[in-house]
Amino acid sequence: MTRPTSLAVAVLFLTRGLLAAEKEALTVPTDSEHRTAVSEAVSFLKEGRLSASARYRYEVFDRDEPAFTHTAQASTMRLAAGYETPMLYGFSAFGEFEGVYALGIEDYSIPTVPSLNKPGFPAILDPLGSELNQGWVRWQWAGDDVRAVLTLGRLEIMLNDGRFLSVSYWRQNHESCDTAHLNLDLPLGFGLTYAYLDRVHRVMGEDASDGQPTMNSHLYDVRWKQKDVVNVSAYGVLLDFQQSQFYTSSTRTLGVRGEGPWKLDADWALCYTAEFANQRNFGENPNYVDANYWLGELGFAFKGHSVKGGVAWLGGRSVTDKLSSPLAHPFNGRTELFALTPSIGNSHGLEAEYVSASGPVGPVDGLTYTVTFYDYHSANDRIHYGNELDIGMIWKVKPVSEKLEVGFRFSKYWADTLFGATLRGAVYTSYTF
Template sequence: MQTEYKLYTIAALTLLATIGISANANAENQAKTTIDLNLRYEAVDQENTLKDASALTLRTRLNHTTASYNGFSGVVEFEDSRQIAGVDDYNDTVGNNAEYSVIADPESTELDQAFVQYKQGKLTAKVGRQVITLDNHRYVGHVGWRQDRQTFDAATINYNALENLNISYSFLNKRNRIFAQANDLHSKDHLINIAYKTQYGQLTTYGYLLEVDEGTTNGLDTFGLSFKGQKDNFSYFAEFSTQDSESGTTDYSATYIALEGGYSFNAVTLKLGAEVLGSDDGMYGFSTPLATLHKFNGWSDQFLATPKEGLVDLYASLSGKAFGGGWTVVVHDFSADEASESVDDLGSEINAVYAKKFANNYTAGIKYSAYSAGDTASGKVDTDKVWVWVSAKF
């Protein structure tokens, strides 16, 4: 109850601030209210003792963004996720229907965002509950694929020190995760990201110092460097980072490597890549707890937590346009970074998606993933998932 009181107090204060900002804005600088709806069916079939799962859910997101006055603006946004038409045979991750496979879309009504922003020249500052995404979402993202997306209670500063140089710092004291409000985590997280654009691409260096503030000794410190660019029909990406993990009296270290190259021809793009989430002697796997994990290592979400043996993901994707929409097909081959006698082959996966916008405000899509398990000791099983959705924004 106390947490809910704090949340709605934040919303009320932000709303009062936004009303004041809007009242003083000029006629050319208007406030904006939007609604975002997402109706989605999801089905899961796994080769285990769990029952096949199915869910029909509707996510509603209502946003009010003020006009700007003397550099100040504000946002208040509420998000609601509901089960529709009684299609609710799934483990929602918050204690319901444990006999079914997991679909991580629990019913919830939350304050999704509530922040005040100040923007002047090269400086932008933001305080309150907010969406934070950095680079390709590998370390920090909004997990927007799920109905209850991830936001943070944070203070953020962005500074364009030079024309091609951007410096970003965020302090997070709460992670509002995708599993409804009761499973959010208090934290003491520091996110530092420095990006410099060159004629060949963008060079980024970062340091992410994470700590769950729950009265236990822990820490997850990651430092890295990435480079992303495009020349004519070619695209390229490379990244390397190191990570130190502390949990109680146990310390681990691991490294991360990603390489990707792409080529576009006749409106079709081919990409080949490798991602290595390293292991510390088969006892700890490289971790990215704030990431949009669904985007990486297969859409069936088998590797939301990196195995202690680590993970090597070799993949190829082909994407293009058809019938006014976009399609993508991805193939993954998974293996352990530090194999043991029982864990080496971690399986393979095929992903496919087609989505199309229509009537200005609508998008419809269908998506499929099929995971084939490798070593039985890895704890994975064959898994098929399908999604069908329609979304609207006004």
């Protein structure tokens, strides 16, 4: 707006103000009217939803390798608190802060966080501090067979199982994105999601040199669901990082995924997953990348128990030409040794074969277990990397509250040609308000 225009507008408002003053009795609200307006606003906001959670965790990580002369230990508390307004004409807003605080031992390393870079200690990616985890404005509309949700702001986003885009719920500091996110529920079981990603806030935190990279990225997901039979997803993840230090992480991933469970009767279900994706270099990535991803799982579920076997294949031909997933939480074992697709000598990529079982434990209401055994090889020449066993238990303490949870994890890795013998474990308790 130019200065003459601004002056004219100012004069106009001043004139209107003088005229309004002559009719003060008609235009100035009374004290009672003002109190009524404030009361209505407070009543409206009281209809909103408060949310809060707390999680304490003690984690230990030991790697028998020359680079790691100490055992890492982290005793941390995650606190999160948020508020969502009630809906007004389809609009609502939400804000959530999270903080991670040390309670005792903090002998661990995050190499990209200066204050937590401790050579000789294995990495536990739980940075200390507080930040805005989510903050968005949302518009919703629903018709007979269509529902639209448009969200603008900072949002937790997860695609399918999180292989290529995740929130990383296990880590104390969650991952979120600055985004414009559109979700459509369509007739006949179809759905569509599009998201523009401007910045990602990774689990390493805002003080990390790689914690908040800017992007010009896009997410596409077309879904179809037939209840109790199949869920199909055709997706694209186009990561275009804008800072030179992240150029090699810029990739275009296109894939399709189908998964169950296929419910056979009231007790039995067929558990299955089949997925394929191809990844190419994208944006300013100087490297040539042409890597495939395959996933296959098959098993059965019976009254809450499930047993399945699977194989995940992450292609790799060289140190630079291999599958990457910089916005995902670690897969292929809870030691998190394979958070990055490995390379050793002329062996690249990862083939992870596994069997797993999970389900409720005996007469203890709310107690469940998971057990998974992995066998790891390189993808290009099947050199044996090692094996891993993961055991976990979770107890929802229903006699006290269904919102109270206690759990533990234990993982052991036996090395062959990659890494060293590794132990990792954690005990935790959480409560959601």
